[in-house]
Amino acid sequence: MNICKSCGGEAPLSFRFCPRCGTQLYEGLERSGADPDSFVPLLNSLYNLLAVKRGDVPHPDRGKHLNTVSESAMSRRCSIDHNEMCRDIFRSLRFRPEASQALDDLLTLSLSNALAGYAYRAVEEMICKRKILPMPSTERDSLISTVWRNSDLKESAYGELRSDDPVEHRLLFCLALNWNSGHDRYTLASQDLHEKWWKTVFGENLELSFTCFENVYRAVGLLANRQPLSHAVKQSVADDVHEELTHGYVVRLAESLYPI
Numbered sequence: 001m002n003i004c005k006s007c008g009g010e011a012p013l014s015f016r017f018c019p020r021c022g023t024q025l026y027e028g029l030e031r032s033g034a035d036p037d038s039f040v041p042l043l044n045s046l047y048n049l050l051a052v053k054r055g056d057v058p059h060p061d062r063g064k065h066l067n068t069v070s071e072s073a074m075s076r077r078c079s080i081d082h083n084e085m086c087r088d089i090f091r092s093l094r095f096r097p098e099a100s101q102a103l104d105d106l107l108t109l110s111l112s113n114a115l116a117g118y119a120y121r122a123v124e125e126m127i128c129k130r131k132i133l134p135m136p137s138t139e140r141d142s143l144i145s146t147v148w149r150n151s152d153l154k155e156s157a158y159g160e161l162r163s164d165d166p167v168e169h170r171l172l173f174c175l176a177l178n179w180n181s182g183h184d185r186y187t188l189a190s191q192d193l194h195e196k197w198w199k200t201v202f203g204e205n206l207e208l209s210f211t212c213f214e215n216v217y218r219a220v221g222l223l224a225n226r227q228p229l230s231h232a233v234k235q236s237v238a239d240d241v242h243e244e245l246t247h248g249y250v251v252r253l254a255e256s257l258y259p260i
C-alpha cells in the first residue's frame with residue numbers, strides 16, 4: 001500500500017491519486033524488501049509518476065526518477081518512428097483536422113509505452129537490488145561506432161542522428177546496444193521472472209494500444225463503427241509496442257552502462 005504524505009491515508013500501489021485528499025501518489029525506488037510479486041504494482045506506481053497527462057503539472061519528484069537526457073532520447077526516437085508511420089499510413093489524412101488530434105494521440109501512446117519500458121527496468125533494478133557496472137569507455141565508443149552496421153537504420157530518418165548532439169549521441173548508443181537484442185545479456189531477473197513480467201506488461205500495454213488505435217482509426221474514418229482492427233494492423237501494433245517497451249528499457253539500462 002501507499003501512504004499519502006499529505007493526509008496519511010492508505011491507497012493501493014496502482015492508485016494515481018489519494019482517494020481521500022487527491023494528492024498524487026507514487027512508490028519511490030528506495031523501498032526495501034520489494035519482492036518479485038510486487039513488480040507490476042510497483043511498475044504501475046512509478047509509471048503513474050512518470051507519465052504526465054496533457055495539462056497536468058508533473059509531480060515535483062518526477063525528475064528524481066527520470067533523467068532529462070533519457071527522456072529526450074525516448075521522445076526523439078518516438079518522433080522519428082511516428083513521422084515514418086504517419087507517412088506510411090496516414091498520408092491522405094494529414095490535412096484533415098480530426099487527423100491531427102488522432103496523430104497526437106498516437107505519439108502520446110508510443111511515448112507512454114517507452115516510459116513503461118523505462119519504469120520496467122527501474123523496478124527490475126529495485127527488486128534485484130543491483131545495477132550493471134559502467135562499460136569501459138573504449139568498449140562504449142566501439143559499440144557506438146557499430147550502430148550503422150544496421151543498414152536499414154542508416155537509410156531511414158535515423159541516419160541523420162549526429163554524435164555531437166548529447167541527446168542524439170545517447171540515442172545512438174541505445175540503438176547500438178539494442179542491435180540484435182544485445183541488451184539481453186544485461187537482464188538482472190531470472191529468465192522465468194523476466195518472461196513472466198514482460199508478458200504481463202506487454203499484454204497490458206498492448207490492450208491499451210489496441211484501444212487507442214481503434215479510436216484513432218474510427219476518428220479518421222479508416223474503420224467503420226463496429227469493425228474490429230484487421231489482423232495485419234494488430235500485428236503491426238504488437239510489433240510497435242514491443243519495440244517501444246524495449247526502447248524505454250534500453251534507455252534506462254544505458255544509464256548504468258554509460259552514466260549521464
Ligand SMILES: [Zn+2]
Nearest residue numbers: 004007018021
Ligand atoms: Zn491523502
